[in-house]
Amino acid sequence: MRIGISIGTTFQVDDPREGPRSVLEQARAAARAGLDTLSLGDHHSTGPVSYVQNVPMLGRLLAEWDSRPAGCLFLVPLWHPVLMAEQIGTLAAMASGPFIIQTGLGGGAPQFAAMGARMADRRRLLDEGIAVVGALLRGEAADSEAWGISGARVAPLPPHGVEWWVGAGAPVALERAARVGDCWYANADLTAARAAEAMAVYREACADHGRRPTRIPIRKDVFIAESAAEAEGVGDALMSAGYRGFERGAVAYGDPQGVAEQLAVFGQIGFTDVVIRIMPAPLDATIRSVELAGEVRSLLQAA
16 A cells, blocks of 8 residues: 555644645655655635645645655636646646646535635536546647636646546545546545445446546545554544544554554555545644654555
8 A cells, every 4th residue: 555645734823834834844754754645635715714725835845755646636616627727737847756636526615605616516517627627738729618718728738647536425426536537536534334335336437437447545634653652642632522523433543553554454445545644733743643654654565
């Protein structure tokens, strides 16, 4: 199994510079740890809570990264396809490896309203947006009645290609991931049992569409410390407070050996990649958790 990182970019801070600094330090730690992929999320109209935006932040992080894949989540229904393709093309031209485009429907009526979009249109716009952005990134001219686009072309184009990771939960969404994506990007809230059920649906959809994905990633919220007791102190407190509404089996925390054992179950189900996000903790503990993820990676790859 490969271990990547999706760095959290939500911050409740007085100094707006603290968020970008935290993201940068985590990216540097991920590079030191030899993690396999680097990515950032996507959300809009979050004020007064600070959300560090993915495109400019990833541009900075690529200076800390090497030839391993990097990318961003783009909530396609909230992005004009030409702008999205241009941003990806420029980022990919700065990257040294393949560019990962993570996507999904997105949610939250206030977010959609703030961006001038309607929740009711998101499924149609997701399919159309993926098709248009994909064509543009292949160097083709693109038209779209839904987006009011005529004869659009973009440059630069991704020199190492792109991978489409399509988030999905419901069966209809898993079918979409098999139909339009290079792979399904499984949600962080899945326990092993629910992940196995969804994997069976996805595999069947892939067979129906003649697809054989070589990568199937799942995102997991984790916390890793030198000792199991230290990690459990942090993790148990978060779970007792109702952490994101998740079940205990959907997260992983402990020392590197313990976390490797918790994540190995998902490898047995068929996931090739675990994309971690560090559960909330002070910055020094967060950085150490990212560094220790390198040990988790080694343990999983040696198994």
